[in-house]
Amino acid sequence: MSGFIAFLRENARWLTGGLLFTFFSSFGQTFFISLSAGHIREDYGLTHGGFGMVYMIATLGSALTLPYLGTIVDRYSVRQVTLFIVPMLAFACILMAVALHVALLVLAIYLLRLFGQGMMVHNAVTATARWFSAQRGRALSVIIIGHNVGDALLPTVFVAMAAGLGWRSTWLAGAAVLLLVALPIISALVSVGRTPRANDPAPRIVDARDWTRAEVVRDPMFYLLMLGVMAPGFIVTTVFFHQVYLVELRGWSLGVFAASFTMAALVNSIFTLVSGQLIDRFSGLALLPFVLVPLGVACLILGLLEAQWVPFLFMAFLGFSNGLSTTLFGAVWPEVYGLKNLGAIRALVFSAIVFASAAGPGITGYMIDHGVSYPHQLITMGLYCFAVSVLLAPISRRLRVRAVDGRMA
Numbered sequence: 195m196s197g198f199i200a201f202l203r204e205n206a207r208w209l210t211g212g213l214l215f216t217f218f219s220s221f222g223q224t225f226f227i228s229l230s231a232g233h234i235r236e237d238y239g240l241t242h243g244g245f246g247m248v249y250m251i252a253t254l255g256s257a258l259t260l261p262y263l264g265t266i267v268d269r270y271s272v273r274q275v276t277l278f279i280v281p282m283l284a285f286a287c288i289l290m291a292v293a294l295h296v297a298l299l300v301l302a303i304y305l306l307r308l309f310g311q312g313m314m315v316h317n318a319v320t321a322t323a324r325w326f327s328a329q330r331g332r333a334l335s336v337i338i339i340g341h342n343v344g345d346a347l348l349p350t351v352f353v354a355m356a357a358g359l360g361w362r363s364t365w366l367a368g369a370a371v372l373l374l375v376a377l378p379i380i381s382a383l384v385s386v387g388r389t390p391r392a393n394d395p396a397p398r399i400v401d402a403r404d405w406t407r408a409e410v411v412r413d414p415m416f417y418l419l420m421l422g423v424m425a426p427g428f429i430v431t432t433v434f435f436h437q438v439y440l441v442e443l444r445g446w447s448l449g450v451f452a453a454s455f456t457m458a459a460l461v462n463s464i465f466t467l468v469s470g471q472l473i474d475r476f477s478g479l480a481l482l483p484f485v486l487v488p489l490g491v492a493c494l495i496l497g498l499l500e501a502q503w504v505p506f507l508f509m510a511f512l513g514f515s516n517g518l519s520t521t522l523f524g525a526v527w528p529e530v531y532g533l534k535n536l537g538a539i540r541a542l543v544f545s546a547i548v549f550a551s552a553a554g555p556g557i558t559g560y561m562i563d564h565g566v567s568y569p570h571q572l573i574t575m576g577l578y579c580f581a582v583s584v585l586l587a588p589i590s591r592r593l594r595v596r597a598v599d600g601r602m603a
Contacts, residue, residue: 201332208325211272211383212337215318218280218376220344221287221368222310224551225434225455227303229352230290232438233361238296242439246559248296249435252303253552257545260312264541272321272384279317280377283309287369291362307548316544319524320537325388331478334524335470339463341520342513346459349452404532410539415596418589419530422582423543424550425486426519429493429575430512432554436568443568444500451505458509458516465517478526479594483587485522486579489515493576497569530593 202209220226227249235245267275286305293299318337326333355364410416433440441448472481492511495504523543531539562568 198332201329202336205326205333205388207383207386208322208388209333209336211380212318212322212333213340213343214376214380214383215276215314216337216340217344218283218372218380219310219314219318219341220348221283221372222306222308222312222314223341223344224311224431224555225345225437226348226352227306228435228437229349229356229452230361230365231435233356234299238299240296241559241563242436243559243563246435246555246557248300249303250552250556252300253307253548253555255300255304256308256312257548257552259308260316260545260548261538261541263308263313264316264544265538267317267320267541268535268537272317272387273381275313275317276381276384277377279309279313280372280380283314284369284372284377286310287365287372291365291369307552311551312544312548316537316540320540321384321387323524323528323536324533329474330528331470331473331521331525333470334473335466335468335521338466338520338524341516342459342462342466345462346456349455353449353452404534405539406535407538407542410531410542415530415589415593418585419526419593420543420546422482422486422586423523424546425575425579425582426489426515427547427551428554429489429579430516431551432558432575433496433512433572435555436558436562439562440496440568444504446502446505450502454505454509457506458513461510461513462517463513465514466521467517469518469521473521473525477529477594478522479529479590479597481518481522482526482590483583485518486515486583486586488512488518490576490579490583493572493579497572497576529597 231245234240235242238245240248266278282305286302286309289298289302290306293302318340319334322333322337323330352364355367359367405413437451438448440446441451469481488511492508492515495511496508499507527540527543528536558568558571561571
């Protein structure tokens with residue numbers, strides 16, 4: 195514990211900057227946007243499937259943009275990227291507040307997803323993976339706690355503010371916070387990059403040779419990995435996007451469901467830190483086959499059980515899953531494809547994740563409108579997680595052998 199505290203103290207500047215990136219990315223995350231879903235459907239006259247289609251189109255657009263925009267983290271400093279993406283996220287919040295036509299709604303969500311879920315997280319994780327080598331898992335686990343803090347605080351804050359000010363004014367308040375708080379603080383913290391220190395522990399050599407992005411897209415193993423990597427984005431986005439519908443379906447209170455996010459954040463924080471330690475000890479690839487198991491359990495809980503306490507149990511397993519997957523998927527790519535072109539490769543990966551998160555609400559919303567049971571959809575997602583977990587075991591072993599052979603070549 196003393197070593198971890200010393201690590202936090204010595205690297206507080208960069209870790210805090212990364213944590214704030216992930217916290218303020220919440221404005222572009224599905225759990226936050228979907229808190230306005232009821233108001234949006236009412237104001238724009240949209241069905242569940244109609245809003246799901248709007249969300250899918252906007253998110254697909256951000257997924258197609260991200261591989262190109264994401265390469266800027268390889269060409270510009272972290273601070274320069276920050277001075278661009280935070281104001282753009284604030285502009286998206288303003289547009290969300292003032293849009294009156296569905297076309298502007300699509301544009302607002304596109305920008306929220308591109309700069310919130312996309313570039314804020316991409317900038318933070320790529321910089322952290324480069325700044326920390328020997329303690330990459332530990333560093334990533336710390337900055338990702340920003341997601342957990344956002345999950346814990348912002349749903350309750352938004353519901354309370356929207357009740358008093360209206361949902362559109364609450365989005366305007368979010369833009370003000372980004373410009374007046376997030377932008378100056380984060381840009382100051384990341385204005386100087388971290389360099390290795392003499393007291394850094396000797397790193398385990400786990401990083402692969404440096405692949406180009408063109409090589410990655412021709413690698414069959416990449417697509418097998420993506421079967422697992424894309425699953426959390428699809429499933430978690432679907433659940434959060436349809437939370438209002440789920441609450442109505444089960445007869446739960448929206449306020450209680452919003453409060454259950456605190457459980458997810460607490461468990462997520464614990465397992466984020468634990469997974470960081472495990473990654474530094476065993477490597478991300480060694481843990482890969484286990485990452486989807488708790489998410490599968492969470493889906494079965496939500497699909498099969500109806501009691502009032504179910505949201506808290508679901509959120510506990512969801513926090514377990516997110517704590518493993520978010521840190522692990524940030525650490526595994528250097529082990530598979532090296533560091534030199536990490537920004538371009540991660541942009542490609544993150545684009546696929548965003549694509550999955552776009553497809554989730556659209557597909558499931560369409561199925562809901564056509565009478566397909568939502569609980570049955572959730573059960574199917576859980577079974578998918580277990581099947582892919584079995585598949586990832588031999589893939590993990592093969593990739594570890596390949597990485598060793600590549601370093602020796």
